[in-house]
Amino acid sequence: MIMKPIKVLVVDDSAIVRKVFSQELSKERDIEVVGTAPDPYVARDKIISLKPDVLTLDIEMPRMDGITFLKKLMQHYPMPVIIVSSLTPKGSKLALEALSIGALEVISKPSAAYSVGDMSIQLAEKIRAVYGVRIIARKPPTEDSTKGGAIKDINSKALAATTNKLIAIGASTGGTEAIRRVITRFPITSPGVLIVQHMPAQFTTTFAERMNSLCEMEVKEAAHGDTISNGKILIAPGNYHMLLKRSGARYYVEVKQGPMVHHQRPAVDVLFKSVAKYAGANALGIILTGMGADGAAGMASMKEAGSINIAQDEKSCVVYGMPREAVRLGCVDHVEDVDKIASLALRCITSS
Numbered sequence: 001m002i003m004k005p006i007k008v009l010v011v012d013d014s015a016i017v018r019k020v021f022s023q024e025l026s027k028e029r030d031i032e033v034v035g036t037a038p039d040p041y042v043a044r045d046k047i048i049s050l051k052p053d054v055l056t057l058d059i060e061m062p063r064m065d066g067i068t069f070l071k072k073l074m075q076h077y078p079m080p081v082i083i084v085s086s087l088t089p090k091g092s093k094l095a096l097e098a099l100s101i102g103a104l105e106v107i108s109k110p111s112a113a114y115s116v117g118d119m120s121i122q123l124a125e126k127i128r129a130v131y132g133v134r135i136i137a138r139k140p141p142t143e144d145s146t147k148g149g150a151i152k153d154i155n156s157k158a159l160a161a162t163t164n165k166l167i168a169i170g171a172s173t174g175g176t177e178a179i180r181r182v183i184t185r186f187p188i189t190s191p192g193v194l195i196v197q198h199m200p201a202q203f204t205t206t207f208a209e210r211m212n213s214l215c216e217m218e219v220k221e222a223a224h225g226d227t228i229s230n231g232k233i234l235i236a237p238g239n240y241h242m243l244l245k246r247s248g249a250r251y252y253v254e255v256k257q258g259p260m261v262h263h264q265r266p267a268v269d270v271l272f273k274s275v276a277k278y279a280g281a282n283a284l285g286i287i288l289t290g291m292g293a294d295g296a297a298g299m300a301s302m303k304e305a306g307s308i309n310i311a312q313d314e315k316s317c318v319v320y321g322m323p324r325e326a327v328r329l330g331c332v333d334h335v336e337d338v339d340k341i342a343s344l345a346l347r348c349i350t351s352s
Contacts, residue, residue: 005032006131009052011043013061024120031127040069054127055081059094067097074102081172082126083218084109092206099176104130104318108200129173129291129319150187150216164282165191165349166228168275170268172198172290174318178338183233185342188216191349192228201238208235222253227335236266242275262294272298281306284349287326289317296325303331310341310350
């Protein structure tokens with residue numbers, strides 16, 4: 001049986017970008033670029049006529065910006081969207097806003113530091129990841145709806161005593177929203193948290209700043225040597241692995257490059273395996289929505305070292321790939337809805 005290729009529509013005001021994306025994606029046997037559009041008005045007509053499976057969308061365009069178009073699209077014709085953005089503070093901020101509206105992935109435009117070859121490989125993988133994801137029509141989120149509300153029913157004294165505990169979280173496709181729904185529920189007394197989210201360089205800085213504005217805990221992009229402590233969340237910077245290290249009673253992070261793992265840098269497996277080595281039974285692992293198997297082997301190592309592990313359930317995942325692989329390995333103690341993971345994690349870590 002021959003499978004139909006994934007139909008992609010490329011929306012970008014740059015003729016060069018449209019040409020490069022079309023040429024590179026045409027090399028993939030399971031992907032077909034059915035059309036391109038220089039702006040949202042042309043894109044609207046082509047969506048109706050070509051019925052693409054996946055849309056790549058620039059967010060800084062003339063006539064109608066990508067954010068405005070995306071809001072309309074998610075309300076009236078919801079479909080999987082991958083945001084294409086430049087590595088600028090403005091581009092990063094708009095890309096994160098797009099993810100909160102309903103886009104599923106973000107990718108950087110080719111640049112001197114980000115080759116066309118790297119871009120095409122990652123873009124093809126992201127297209128495969130979001131293909132078939134059912135997008136439900138929805139209104140744009142309000143500021144209040146993005147705040148989870150920290151959990152108040154966990155004994156703060158018990159949490160304050162968990163100075164040697166830490167939480168490690170890994171996520172990919174759909175992960176920015178899943179992470180928000182977990183960490184905005186952590187009170188300031190929670191153990192230190194380490195997060196790997198598959199995301200290009202620069203975007204993690206803006207993501208950390210955004211989460212810091214929503215969380216009771218302090219959130220920052222990790223820097224080499226940062227100490228892990230109660231009330232602090234560290235997010236791995238894009239294009240760098242983040243590892244846990246220990247010096248006496250002090251936990252800190254090492255931030256470095258090195259080979260990609262599962263085609264990713266940062267990789268969840270790299271973090272989780274270091275957590276298994278240096279924290280062992282003092283750690284709790286959480287694996288959230290994402291394509292592929294990154295994190296599963298690392299979570300198995302954590303389990304062998306005595307950690308408690310939680311996986312997001314299939315129903316609340318955008319892509320039930322990474323959690324499924326961890327469950328398949330038998331290293332997950334609890335499978336839970338994303339909105340219940342925070343309370344479960346805090347109960348587990350205070351009782352362990």
